[in-house]
Amino acid sequence: MKICEILANGRPSVSFEIFPPRRDVPFDGIRATVERLAHQRPAFMSVTYGAAGGASANTTAVASFVQSCGVPALAHLTCLAASHEMIDGEIAALRKAGIENILCLRGDMPKESSDASPGHFLHAVDLVRELRPHGFCLGGACYPECHPECEHVEVDIARLREKVEAGLDFVTTQMFFDNNIFYRYLAKLRDRGVTVPVIAGIMPVTNGRQISRICRLSGTYLPSRFKAIVDRFGDCPAAMLDAGVAYATEQIVDLFANGVNSVHVYTMNKPEVAERIMDNLRGILEPDRAA
Numbered sequence: 001m002k003i004c005e006i007l008a009n010g011r012p013s014v015s016f017e018i019f020p021p022r023r024d025v026p027f028d029g030i031r032a033t034v035e036r037l038a039h040q041r042p043a044f045m046s047v048t049y050g051a052a053g054g055a056s057a058n059t060t061a062v063a064s065f066v067q068s069c070g071v072p073a074l075a076h077l078t079c080l081a082a083s084h085e086m087i088d089g090e091i092a093a094l095r096k097a098g099i100e101n102i103l104c105l106r107g108d109m110p111k112e113s114s115d116a117s118p119g120h121f122l123h124a125v126d127l128v129r130e131l132r133p134h135g136f137c138l139g140g141a142c143y144p145e146c147h148p149e150c151e152h153v154e155v156d157i158a159r160l161r162e163k164v165e166a167g168l169d170f171v172t173t174q175m176f177f178d179n180n181i182f183y184r185y186l187a188k189l190r191d192r193g194v195t196v197p198v199i200a201g202i203m204p205v206t207n208g209r210q211i212s213r214i215c216r217l218s219g220t221y222l223p224s225r226f227k228a229i230v231d232r233f234g235d236c237p238a239a240m241l242d243a244g245v246a247y248a249t250e251q252i253v254d255l256f257a258n259g260v261n262s263v264h265v266y267t268m269n270k271p272e273v274a275e276r277i278m279d280n281l282r283g284i285l286e287p288d289r290a291a
């Protein structure tokens with residue numbers, strides 16, 4: 001099923017992101033994770049793709065397994081290190097596997113200059129243009145706190161608009177921990193003529209130390225309320241799990257309450273975290289079943 005059709009139904013929905021095993025790691029390990037996540041009845045599951053190879057070999061296989069569990073899959077695809085022939089190969093493999101949805105991404109700049117892009121695709125918009133004629137439902141990434149390489153959020157939004165006009169059906173945000181940042185960004189997008197559905201990306205934080213580093217790199221703002229949680233519970237995994245699930249749940253409830261219907265949870269392949277969040281949301285997502 002195409003994600004644009006799911007988003008059009010106007011009901012609150014939660015989707016999950018997973019990452020595939022590396023090439024040298026047995027595929028079997030991910031099956032149990034996918035099955036447990038699929039059991040939660042997410043709207044769809046997205047499967048990440050390595051910027052320059054790495055785990056990319058398994059993206060289509062995992063996406064295909066997701067669909068065999070009855071959940072629509074969204075396959076991520078990065079283009080920075082790709083040639084036209086490589087993208088053609090990915091399109092053929094995805095189509096053969098029955099995948100209808102692709103998240104079009106540039107990928108992060110490699111640190112090693114020897115890994116530099118062959119230059120066929122400099123930005124995600126180039127990939128969108130390449131994929132548009134093939135009939136997939138296409139998504140892209142967006143950044144409520146501005147992409148770290150971009151000098152100004154208005155410039156970033158203008159480039160996002162160009163990417164959308166090239167053929168995106170929806171966009172998914174980078175994680176954020178302050179919903180007000182998201183609300184202000186969404187209002188700006190609408191004002192600047194970006195009208196496609198925007199899926200809010202939520203990261204449940206269960207590892208305090210890791211998140212401080214990730215936020216430093218991505219420029220994501222950590223509210224003082226969130227910092228206090230990490231400072232107090234960051235060294236105790238059980239407490240951090242409780243607090244991380246509670247914080248993410250509160251963010252999601254607030255988003256739904258304010259009319260944002262689509263939330264994407266960065267599950268980090270931790271089904272126990274996703275299960276606890278979904279338990280907290282069951283009455284909102286499935287009021288008839290929960291009654």
Ligand code: FAD
Pocket residue numbers: 047048049050051052076077078104105106107108109122123124125140141142147148149150155156159163172173174175201
């Ligand atoms: P782009 O849209 O190309 O933007 C990148 C930068 O270039 C921005 O600063 C933008 O302002 C600028 N830009 C865009 N167009 C132009 C133009 N025409 N001229 C000049 N500048 C321009 N990475 C992975 O490797 N694998 C994944 O599976 C993955 N999944 C992700 C999922 C989500 C929801 C998000 C938010 C990110 C994901 N990423 C993933 C990370 C992503 O690859 C990086 O953030 C990357 O740095 C930018 O990718 P993009 O698709 O947003 O790039």
